[in-house]
Amino acid sequence: MISLPPFNRARVLVAGDVMLDRYWTGSTSRISPEAPVPIVKVGADRALPGGAANVALNLAALGVGTQLLGVIGSDEAGVLLRQRLVEADIAASLVESASHPTITKLRVMSRNQQVIRLDFEESLADEAAFDRAVFAADFDRQLRDVDAVILSDYGKGTLSDVATLIALCRAANKPVTIDPKGSDYARYAGATLLTPNLAELEAVVGVCADDETLVVKATQLMLGLQLQALLVTRSEKGMSLLRPGQPALHLPTVAREVFDVTGAGDTVIATLTAALAAGADIEDAVRLSNLAAGVTVGKLGAATVSPAELRAQLSPDRGSEQLAMSEDTLLAWAQQQRARGQRIVMTNGCFDLLHVGHLRYLEGARALGDVLIIAVNSDASVRKLKGPTRPLNTAADRMRILAGLKCVDAVVEFVEDTPARLISRVLPDVLVKGGDYTVEQVAGHEAVAAAGGRTVILDFHNGYSTTSTIARAQQN
Template identity: 55%
Template sequence: QTLSQHDVVILSDYGKGTLASVQQLIGEAKKAGKKVLIDPKGSDFKKYRGATLITPNWSEFQAVVGDCNSDEDVVTRGLALLVELELEALLVTRGEKGMTLLQPNEAPIHMPTQAQEVFDVTGAGDTVISTLAAGLAAGSSFSEATVLANQAAGLVVAKLGTATISQQELKATLHTLDDMPKGFVTADELDVAITTARVNGEKIVLTNGCFDILHPGHVRYLQQAKDLGDRLVILVNDDASVGRLKGPERPINPLETRAEMLSALACVDWVCAFTEDSPREHICRILPDVLVKGGDYKRIEDIEGHDCVAVAGGATYVLDYVDGCSTTNLIKNIRDTESKR
């Protein structure tokens, strides 16, 4: 009778023995068609098998799956745990690193923390699971409810002691999500923008490169890339990275100029710089729906990050370049012209 009056069941395990019959509770709730959300405790998660979603914190998650040294580890081990426990979703709360939402056959969603200041984390887990429950009960998807929970947690940890947040506080915070950053953005801004796009069902396309001197070949390539999805992300090598890859005389144009030119293209949504020689780490963090590279790659297996994208259910494509259009050729032609003067 009690179950019939509610849409979602929350089981918060504090390790005190109250949830000794947790499997029976899960069974009764599922039989009644109710979602079961569990805030787990301890290193034995098998007792939560069949729940709708569990929300382990970082230490609880690693105690079960082992140490995770990268987002790729979190995704791989989290998906294995999700399958083993027959869950519909798994939400790992990761402190200052935000949250990671995993669902079967869906791209992982990494949400950066929304906390501007942290005064007290007491009750943050309760805030997360209760906000999730409210969102799901109202008809939100897992990703939409997680956005709400992430915002709520960011508000509550900024308060002293065990605190709550009001509906008005949460609404005011959510209004900022309508102002998605565009153009040249930081890695954190990009994560927020991509998360918001995915919550709205948009398909993310990603490519990377130096883009030193923008030419028609680049433009046509990027237009083709955008046609493969809804949002186009460009990871662009910073100046130090270009110098290591192309030689001491490169780049011709500094990062800010290259980013401004790329951002001005109608087909480009976000440009984000990276300093490493390889973009793999960033590709494996973002996990785009589509990864794209230009025609100088003959095999998809040679494209950095293709394996991470494939594991997450995404696709990798090689697009043809425009014959005769290349930055190297442009620089050579300019130098040849100068030498003839």
């Protein structure tokens, strides 16, 4: 049985194409009179580490000691990226280029849909972009303090001299994993492991119509490049691990629902390498990365995975207990999520008898952000609201059941009549309530709005209610 390795004892260096992911989010209510395009009234501006910096963010989320080496411009985007990395406790060594901007992807969003993406970048493969000798020397210096290395290649030019970095890793006897780009894989010869997705692999070896063809072609590539392993991620088909002289390991996907595959490759290589650095064997490391991928695709946007989420995948009962938190633990957890760029969604209720309407409502709430917190009425609070015969289930049991749902990330109890005080302490990015409320009636909406968040009313699903379920049971 797989166990979670001691991630907090591992140190990993990430080098590659760092970026800043920006999100401008707002409402859309009309079409521009100047052109047939929607007008987005921007109300929120989020800036998150992207590219190799998102790989580093995934490592930090696991508790790994993380170092990052990359190139940024002398601009506002570079300043923002540095700030976000400091907040995530990532030791970043970022070379500033005087001639090239920080690679930035700006997404304009409305109603959870991307309206347009604007890219700001110039190829760092240009010899004048930065001093590669200085970069390699810094890389070599940092190698001494880490257990493993990730080279995150997004094809932007930072790793145009990747062969030199691989040679340095081999000389220092440090495992080096690479997320490759392009069709020239010869430049990655001698690496420990590559993690191409199926489309990237087929661009190099040709179409792989079935498992047998994939194994043959991927094995030939692996042996030709003198790799120790090759991991092919295959979207809904899971992933396949190839090793010299051993049978292929095909792992099915573990995702229950897929909201967004953005950044899933970053999560895979980060989890895999973190596990190797922490002492896991390669097969267990791949299995953990597959579990992590299943978690992250259930979130919107490039997301990270915590040890608690992985632990919940390995041991659902134990994980459910850990997701039910005290208020102080929740506040510390929420602060960690916010530092990692996660968008926090919060809702509340009695949730006495869970039914399909509840599940659809909670899945809809989770889709509005990255993590979902549920505040649950105490038993005394339920009695005040529902009468002396309720609740049917204790607060502890209700919290345990909610924590077992895939779409729930944290559960906390509140003892007051409303969760307004708790909400004012958590200050979620999105506060959610069911469709029989108006925004003005939602407890805590003023504090959330004052902090720059928003309140969303979701429609209830007709035909489902705890009261009607109890009535039907009594009639029967």
